[in-house]
Amino acid sequence: MRMTPRSQRLALVLAGLVLAASAVGLTLYALRSNIDLFFTPGQIAAGEAPSQRRIRVGGLVEAGSVVREPQGLAVAFSVTDRAASLRVHYRGILPDLFREGQGVVVIGELAGDGGFDAARVLARHDETYMPPEVAAALAETGGPP
């Protein structure tokens, strides 16, 4: 099936368009189901965050709030943006730079009891660095300490 270069080029452009369209469709679909929205503890206290959906919450680890289970790896701590605080439950190993008073981002779902079940806890690798969302959230409620 030989075609003239002209009609072949046309077919190519059409094939390219079809491919591009399906790629965009696939991409948008994947984006819609795979993005994590960010909330502050204040927004969660105001009921703005969806439950049963993966979200990110950022703030400071409240001083004196970290409680460990003596015989296991479970740990609970509060994340605050000074407007409100959220109790976070996590089982696993916390990052090196996790400390009271430090900015963290937790990823997980809201639990039924008003707490938060974290699947991951992120603290950045440079202690002078503040996750931008956390910095913005804190700036709105009076700035970092």
Next chain:
Amino acid sequence: MNATTLLVRLIPEYGQFALILALLLALVQAGVPLAGAATSRPLWMAYARPMAAGQFAFVLVAFGCLTASFLFDDFSVAYVADNSNTRLPWYYKATAAWASHEGSMLLWSLILAGWGFAVSRLARGLPRVMLARVLGVMGLVGSGFLLFILLTSNPFERRLPAIPAEGADLNPLLQDVGLIVHPPLLYMGYVGFSVVFAFAIAALLEGRLDSAWTRWVRPWTHLAWAFLTLGIALGSWWAYYELGWGGWWFWDPVENASLLPWLAGTALIHSLAVTDKRGGFKSWTLLLAVATFSLSLLGTFLVRSGILGSVHAFATDPARGAFILALLGLTVGASLLLFALRAPRADFTGFDWLSRDALLLINNLLLVTMTVSVLLGTLYPLILEALGLGTVSVGAPYFNTVFVPLVALLCLFMGLGPLARWKRMPARELWRRLAGAGLLALALGAMLPLVYAGRWNLGVSLGLTLALWLMLSLARDLLGKLRRGATWRAGLSRLTPGYWGMWLAHLGLAVTIVGVTVVSNYSVERNVRLALGERVAVAGYGFTLEALDERHGANYVADRATLAVARDGRRLYTLHPEKRRYTARARPMTEVALRPGLLRDLYVALGEPLGRDAWSLRIQYKPMVRWLWLGALMMALGAALAVLDRRYRQDRHQRRHGVPAPGREDVRS
């Protein structure tokens, strides 16, 4: 103060002067040869080579001065004070030069000037006008970056008069051999694409793109791609053992920033093959060359501006982001405008739907689709935020959903490509050659998960089938080529380095896919609490915590655990994971204990102390994780091997002897 001390104290000033001189030379390198090429003045064009050498020399001096400032612990220099410490071992002092933003940019400029110098030395056979334009464009890019350093990120800035007595120390994560080599290699790749970019702009200015051009460009592109591949692989390896949780790819924006030019560069390499062999895809090749380097610049912008939260984010300065964004906009805008005005038209060469041309076209479409989808996922949070639609993050699930099917498609066609002929390939013949390989790959792929893990797993089967398909079709291709000669040896001697390079690089991808498939599906991770004397079993290995003690390093104190690893009651290894505290800023750092192997890694990281004589530990079993990086190494070696192909040196030979080199028959066509 005696004369020697004074000279040492002034080192940052020498560096500063050298940088300014380098900028001036770069400006001349950009302006005069380009103007000379436009007005056909040989004398002006002749400025290109000496200026390229001069720019390189002075950036090298500046870089040497920065390194010297680190070695002499000159904490009056803000950058040194922030990134070094008297107790840092000397090799980390030297390599701390590129530990943070300012020094990285200087290294970037140094490498850019280095590539320019290399082109000016090695491209002796290039027509004068072409050389003037290529070096002129590289001079333009160089001036942009040197200006950027001098205006917004000067590494020689002093912190006077309050000179700190001690430096803040290098980020402990960066005190590692992986980091010594990762940035230079990555930058060699990023910046290496500036060469093909400059060649593309030169071709557009000249309005001509002939086969000599392609033969000039291909080796440079291969080389840049090889460096980028190594750089990315090294970064992944470093993250794996240094970050303490055993991941090897996080779809972090900064990783994506290096993947984008890699994908576009891969497309470029294949498009160049068509341009070289068939004279087709010319304007497409030029567009890809522009896109690849633009994506390198975009990556720099994303990392340096700090608009993306990332492992690599530094404390940031909006002026820097704005400057690089302007540079990026200017580069992309000007190149695309030039492209619109001057791109070669009607370069379409007819080919059948089943031919190597068509398969390479599919390869390019897929690679570009991958590039765009990764770009979209990386920029999506920024776009939403800019539009005020909220803060979101796009995580690994998105990238995996989009990327994996595209890679699978790519592999499917990739198995066909090397065996298909240019222009036209009868389907019947392709089937005859490859049906065996395909069926065998399917059968083995379906069986292997059962053999390996005792249970069927669709993901693993799919991944292994694709990898086997690639391997078997490559083997089939090689056998066919060997058989074509009168003897086995004759067949072998007809194979070119270009062919071997392709073969090795494609095989490398298959090896990487095996690694990714196995490690993603069969890794075992256990987070446990272990007290002294307690034992835990992970993936058939028993780990016993035998001792806890303290160890003092040069600039840190470490809690060290001793674990005995046993299998079937036999003691195999002793592992020593550490939790270090770097004293200068009391920064904690997990030092992983690894037992590497071709078939599996054992990976132990200390978590936190839990009361007396007990720690939380992360213990992992990572099967075939080494294959990931082994495959990448093969890809890079393959690309480097292709550079040696005699095809790229024929012009020189021809010039010297007046006849074409006695080239081997090109077995690829």
